[in-house]
Amino acid sequence: MTTVTRRAPHQGVAPAPPRPPKLTWRQRLSNMDVKWSPYVYIAPFFVVFGVVGLFPLLYTSYLSLFDRDLLDLDGTYIGLGNYTELLRDSQFWNALVNTLSIFVLSTGPQIVVAVGLAALLNTRLRAPTGWRVGVLLPYVVSLVAVGIIFANLFGPNYGLVNGILELLGFDRVDWQSNRFFSHLAIATMVNWRWTGYNALIVLAAMKAIPKEIHEAALIDGASAVRRFFSVTLPLLRPTLIFVVITSTIGGLQIFTEPKLFDAMPGSNNGGSSNQFQTITLYMYQTGFETQRLGYASAVAWVLFLLIIVIAVINFLLTRRLASTGVEDDR
Amino acid sequence: MRSNQRRVFAGAIALAAAVGLTACGDSGADSGSGSGQIELSIGTFTEFGYEDLLKEYEDLHPNIKIVHHKTGQGGPYHQQLLTKLAANSGLEDVVAIEEGHLPDVLDKPHLFNNLAEIGPKDVKPERWLDWKYQAGTAKDGTWVGYGTDIGPLAMCYRKDLLDAAKMPSDEASVKAMFESWDSYFAAGDQYAKATGKAWFDSASQIFNAMQNQLDEGYVTKDNKLAIESNQDIKDNWDQVTAAAKGGQTAKLVAFSPEWNAGFKQGAFATKTCPSWMLGVVKEQAGPENAGKWAVTDAFPNGGGNWGGSFLAVPKQSQHPKEAAELAAWLTAPEQQVKAFEKTGNFPSQVEALDSPELLGSTNDYFGDVKVGQLFATMAKKVGKAQYKGPGDGKIQENATSPALQAVEAGKSPEEGWQQAVDAAKKIVK
Numbered sequence: 185m186t187t188v189t190r191r192a193p194h195q196g197v198a199p200a201p202p203r204p205p206k207l208t209w210r211q212r213l214s215n216m217d218v219k220w221s222p223y224v225y226i227a228p229f230f231v232v233f234g235v236v237g238l239f240p241l242l243y244t245s246y247l248s249l250f251d252r253d254l255l256d257l258d259g260t261y262i263g264l265g266n267y268t269e270l271l272r273d274s275q276f277w278n279a280l281v282n283t284l285s286i287f288v289l290s291t292g293p294q295i296v297v298a299v300g301l302a303a304l305l306n307t308r309l310r311a312p313t314g315w316r317v318g319v320l321l322p323y324v325v326s327l328v329a330v331g332i333i334f335a336n337l338f339g340p341n342y343g344l345v346n347g348i349l350e351l352l353g354f355d356r357v358d359w360q361s362n363r364f365f366s367h368l369a370i371a372t373m374v375n376w377r378w379t380g381y382n383a384l385i386v387l388a389a390m391k392a393i394p395k396e397i398h399e400a401a402l403i404d405g406a407s408a409v410r411r412f413f414s415v416t417l418p419l420l421r422p423t424l425i426f427v428v429i430t431s432t433i434g435g436l437q438i439f440t441e442p443k444l445f446d447a448m449p450g451s452n453n454g455g456s457s458n459q460f461q462t463i464t465l466y467m468y469q470t471g472f473e474t475q476r477l478g479y480a481s482a483v484a485w486v487l488f489l490l491i492i493v494i495a496v497i498n499f500l501l502t503r504r505l506a507s508t509g510v511e512d513d514r
Numbered sequence: 515m516r517s518n519q520r521r522v523f524a525g526a527i528a529l530a531a532a533v534g535l536t537a538c539g540d541s542g543a544d545s546g547s548g549s550g551q552i553e554l555s556i557g558t559f560t561e562f563g564y565e566d567l568l569k570e571y572e573d574l575h576p577n578i579k580i581v582h583h584k585t586g587q588g589g590p591y592h593q594q595l596l597t598k599l600a601a602n603s604g605l606e607d608v609v610a611i612e613e614g615h616l617p618d619v620l621d622k623p624h625l626f627n628n629l630a631e632i633g634p635k636d637v638k639p640e641r642w643l644d645w646k647y648q649a650g651t652a653k654d655g656t657w658v659g660y661g662t663d664i665g666p667l668a669m670c671y672r673k674d675l676l677d678a679a680k681m682p683s684d685e686a687s688v689k690a691m692f693e694s695w696d697s698y699f700a701a702g703d704q705y706a707k708a709t710g711k712a713w714f715d716s717a718s719q720i721f722n723a724m725q726n727q728l729d730e731g732y733v734t735k736d737n738k739l740a741i742e743s744n745q746d747i748k749d750n751w752d753q754v755t756a757a758a759k760g761g762q763t764a765k766l767v768a769f770s771p772e773w774n775a776g777f778k779q780g781a782f783a784t785k786t787c788p789s790w791m792l793g794v795v796k797e798q799a800g801p802e803n804a805g806k807w808a809v810t811d812a813f814p815n816g817g818g819n820w821g822g823s824f825l826a827v828p829k830q831s832q833h834p835k836e837a838a839e840l841a842a843w844l845t846a847p848e849q850q851v852k853a854f855e856k857t858g859n860f861p862s863q864v865e866a867l868d869s870p871e872l873l874g875s876t877n878d879y880f881g882d883v884k885v886g887q888l889f890a891t892m893a894k895k896v897g898k899a900q901y902k903g904p905g906d907g908k909i910q911e912n913a914t915s916p917a918l919q920a921v922e923a924g925k926s927p928e929e930g931w932q933q934a935v936d937a938a939k940k941i942v943k
Contacts, residue, residue: 254596254597254600255596255599255600255618255622255625275940332771335771336771339770339771339772339775340772341765341766341772341775341776341781342771342772342775342776342779343772358923360923361919361920361923361924447767447770447772447919448767448768448769448770448911448915448916448919449769449770450587450589451911451912451916452912453912453916455916456916456917456919456920456923457916457917457920457925457933458916469912472593472596472597473908473912474908474940474941475596475618
């Protein structure tokens, strides 16, 4: 047996396997159509993505290996030089801390309030559409308008917020130069704009929760609060993960708010001592003001990696938090 | 089957079209074709007052058609300018460049046509105030830009606030007060002590004016950072920060909403005033403060300049000769006087400074003072163009100004100085 099988290929006398019947040109075309057409249909998206998404991404990583001035058409290759410099750059670390601080001050309260708001909107209200559109209104306002108006409100000398604080007997706050308060002011801007938007997404998910589960809980004697924490919240998990991840991506890329908040018009400094300069603002300044394209590209890549890391952490965290009460872990 | 085949084909076309679309971007301003017609484009920002002039030029030159690209704000305009210079395409045939952004451009003279070579031969440097001509010329001698307008500095002050502080407000005493920086700060100290209010709007506004009077800017001629080696810069810093700590500053960042409000509130008594600042003062202080502001032809330690632009012809231009002719015509004294009448942009041409239209102009908000004559006097007081190396403007904007702001917010002058030096070192390596 073994000898036969071993010998067979060498001798090459074994009869050829039966050939499939020869396909006609049309049949082959039809096969090709079935195989390849779907790819052609989805191609436009990937072509456009490739040109405006993937290519810049890869080109940025290529650029980040060069020391290249904006007006200097070919730079010098310096390998990972930009990255090692970045790790020693105190302004970068300062921007990183600012970004994280503003991110925590905005995303955290924003999601808690959004869920609460959604729960309120989910109760029986008169003219529900009116309320829902109402919470979405800030989202419609142009970001630049929001920035300018809030920068005015938080003006240290003649701003409305300080005026009210003084009226209530508190001390004036220097919203510009105090690091923490400047972050708070910027986070307020972000929250004002995005809370309603997130509330609506959460509300849609709440509406999709089957009534039967709530009724069952009601019959078991669960209070409204208990039902919220043990039924609603766990079932919101996929939506919350979505909301957390999108606001992580947005929150770490905050740019317009700090740029417009700066008292010096058009400044990219993020305050007199960079006290509210975020990473994107620093990246922009490095690329288009200091004109160090290579270094700015390195900043962009580090920011990209950072967003992925934090998004994963948030994903894991949200999964754990929102699954309290329900055991099934699919 | 057949329809499938067609679909594949259509898909392939769509794909090719998508690629093709993205491949051929905006090829920018191109020449007009046929019948000897030449299309020139010109890029300006804010208001240059060129609209009617460009029409006039088209009438004078029937073979030329002009496309005018206007950008509202200077910041984005210059960012675009630099990006398009880097991309080596998309720029207009004639581009306006503001003084503050000029050093970066002068550092790359090879990207521009030398106006001494391609410009009309009858246009000589003597057309302009010497310092203005010098400022538009690169280190290697390339004449990059024809001067358009300037911003000679004078001092604006609030008469009524000086009176309230029981300080003399008549022309002669005020001029003595604005004689030198020492006398200026001494008066400021007196004012601040008498009223508890601020003398000037912000420390950086004063510091920048002092800095501009030095022979050399933040960067030396061989492109080295001068901020540590030039003792004059540190001396100015010490003087300004001492005044600021003595309560002379209103701590208002220039051009911020708070600064605007400061004009209405009378938060400061004096203001460094380039010619174009009069319009800003009038707009921000508003009608309720009419007649309170005055301007005088005196400025501490002589004179100075803040602002003004140039017209340049980048190498990318398809019609450099025609473009240079247009730029030369626009920056001729007659045309700049017309632009002055339209927008108030102060002309930089020697002849224009003696034109009756300019000398006769007055400003009613500042008590009908003869502003044309006043600023012409101040323009002639500007000694010479300070050499500004690449990064000079950025140091002012991103190193010293924020650091002075930090000192006003509570940092010690020494800490602030260190911040400025560190930031400057990052900008110029």
